[in-house]
Amino acid sequence: ETGVTQTPRHLVMGMTNKKSLKCEQHLGHNAMYWYKQSAKKPLELMFVYSLEERVENNSVPSRFSPECPNSSHLFLHLHTLQPEDSALYLCASSRNGGGNTGELFFGEGSRLTVL
């Protein structure tokens, strides 16, 4: 148990569907992240929120829309996805939002399959 909980763990959706991934951290951290993990590729940073403000957006297509209503919750809204978006989506949190101060705490991920 890392203190970061992701739901759902598995999601299958069609290209025209709209769904959301949810992440909750119970660690009192100030920063939250979305990463994409695809086979045979490095982890790709998608979005970073620090104190509920988006501070990084790594050229992610607009069909991915993040939302951070408070420092404990992070969502990734999905719409009109493509099959190549199928991957494991990992949420992470860290104590501080700025500087390389240490550890990222990851959730167990949401396995997304786009048909």
Add this chain to the structure above:
Amino acid sequence: GENVEQHPSTLSVQEGDSAVIKCTYSDSASNYFPWYKQELGKGPQLIIDIRSNVGEKKDQRIAVTLNKTAKHFSLHITETQPEDSAVYFCAASSGGYQKVTFGIGTKLQVIP
């Protein structure tokens, strides 16, 4: 931007033997190098990290070395056990909202 290369991509060792995973990075401004272990069905978890003002760090059976001049860093696991079987990721960071660049991962299999 930063580029982290990691090898080997897969590694099989006999239980009790040592395992070494090597990484190189490109950005001389990188000053923090964490290693994460990802077990099947779980998210990555930090196992050890090293900062650029240190050349070596050890924690029980795992150790990390850093050569800043050559931009190399390595993970060493001694006396491997079956529970060490997992995917290991190296990473490099120069700061700024935990912007960490990961390597591609090494799948380690420890054969009992």
